Amino acid sequence: MEYRFRNALDLLRGMNNFVQNNIEKSQDQLRLLGRDVRGDRTSWKMSRLAEYAIHSHMEDREAVAELCNKLGIDPQETEESFKVLVNNIRSALPSVQVSAAKLWVIMIYRCRPYFASHTHEQILLETVEEVALGPRTSPVVRDRLVEAVGASVFLLKDAETLGPYRSTWTKLRQSLELTYPDEGIVIIDEDQIISAKSFIAPSAPSRSPSNGPSSHNSIDDSSSAGSKQDTGQVAGDGSTDQENEQCSTRSPAMEAKPSPGTSGPVGNVRWLFEECESARGNCRILSESLLHTTLDSILKDPLIKEFRENTMTSKEIIDAHIETATISADNARAKRSSNDSSNSATRSTEEQLLQALVTTQAEIKYTLQSYDELAELANSSSPVDAGEPPISRQMVIVLILMLECY
Structure with a gap:
């Protein structure tokens, strides 16, 4: 096994070095012109920052911070960044859709004053509804989009622009027969959004024996709010409660029907x-x-x-x-x-x-x-x-x- 891996890796490195040598030649020419090959994040347009943040799964927090810093400064660039979110949420790749949902919530978290006074996200909200309720949407993506809308409702709870968010939140909860609270999903800090964990606040208990199995989100094995959504839906009778509680990783969105x-x-x-x-x-x-x-x-x-x-x-x-x-x-x-x-x-x-x-x-x-x-x-x-x-x-x-x- 190790011999096979080493041979494959050696061949791969040779191919990679050949490609990299050609890239370095171009980079040397750019350095002669005094240009930064990696690129200065502050010089990037918002659409480029958004694409980069989404496809790198927010590993580069400097890019995310720069995107949020630029939000609203140039209306046209801001509009383009929202188009990037829309296009990626519509993407056929679930991993990209999940990452775009995360970035959207991070932008709202960091730029609440802007979102509290601007209402040009209607197309984005309509896209989220369309994808979340689509029959071909992955359960994982559906769960993350539902959480993103719930988080936005909580973050903008006192804003004059809350109406469209609450309308989408209500429609998703009713269509998917969810029992999330009307006030949305509590967001404590940015790490709760950007980390591998679900948006759902970890402060609440993740399991509740009296309510049957905990409804863990399929993108988070420590989800907290889901424990209230499985009552009467997952457990068929009292004899299966304990078994299901030990094994459940169900998503609230998938407990509906x-x-x-x-x-x-x-x-x-x-x-x-x-x-x-x-x-x-x-x-x-x-x-x-x-x-x-x-x-x-x-x-x-x-x-x-x-x-x-x-x-x-x-x-x-x-x-x-x-x-x-x-x-x-x-x-x-x-x-x-x-x-x-x-x-x-x-x-x-x-x-x-x-x-x-x-x-x-x-x-x-x-x-x-x-x-x-x-x-x-x-x-x-x-x-x-x-x-x-x-x-x-x-x-x-x-x-x-x-x-x-x-």
Whole structure:
């Protein structure tokens, strides 16, 4: 295994050095002209700052700070920055959508006086509604957008511009049948937004045995407000409360409606179906993040850390239930065959659940294996010259393809 990694890494470094040498030639020419190759953040336009902040997952806080400092100074640039947010929230990549939602809330947090007196965010709010309520939207993205709107309502609670935010907040809560408070989601500090944790304030208890399983957001394993949203929705009866409480990572947005066709202990079955959906969303974002980062950042990228933890949590839940689901599916199949042989082609809910668990388990295994291989490369004991250029994102993609060919 190590030999394979070393060979792949050596070849990759050679390719990367070839590309980097050509880049350095261009950079030398720019240095002769007295220009800063990296670029001075203060000279960047707001649209460029917004794009950079979103696609770097807010790792560069100087770029985020510069964007907020410029907000409102040039109306045209400010409008362009909001267009960037709109376009990225509409993006087909969940990781980009999540990052854009974070940046939006950070901008409101840092620039409350501006947002309290300007109302040109209507298109952005309409976009958030459209995406959050869209049938193809990832549960993870839906949860983060819901939290972003809730946070904006709380941050602008005394502003004259609160109306559109509250209207969107009300529509989302009603459409998704959520029980978030009308006053929004409490924001304590910026780290609560920009870190890997959910927007939901950590001060409240994250689990409540009396209310059944805690509704953890699928993008945060320490969500606090979700514990009130699972009462009567996740737990089918008192006997399953404790089991669900130990395993639940459900999102408030996903507790709204049961999956079609569920029967038996409806709460537990529905919860497992939704956990599979949430797990697939976590896997998708983790996989995309691995393809859009550098090898040097794999162990440091906050978005990768966040969704790897969520994927690991989903793995534990599914692994813990798959044996029981297998027994239930076998019993249901035998019962169906004995009762009505003419309808043997129709799969029971238990069989559908088992298939969902097995499929999700395989997807989780593949995603975590991809992460582990790249993390092992990042932690390789092979010495790396200090002057050697970092491996680019394009080279990481090449590396993944190379490893799959072995």
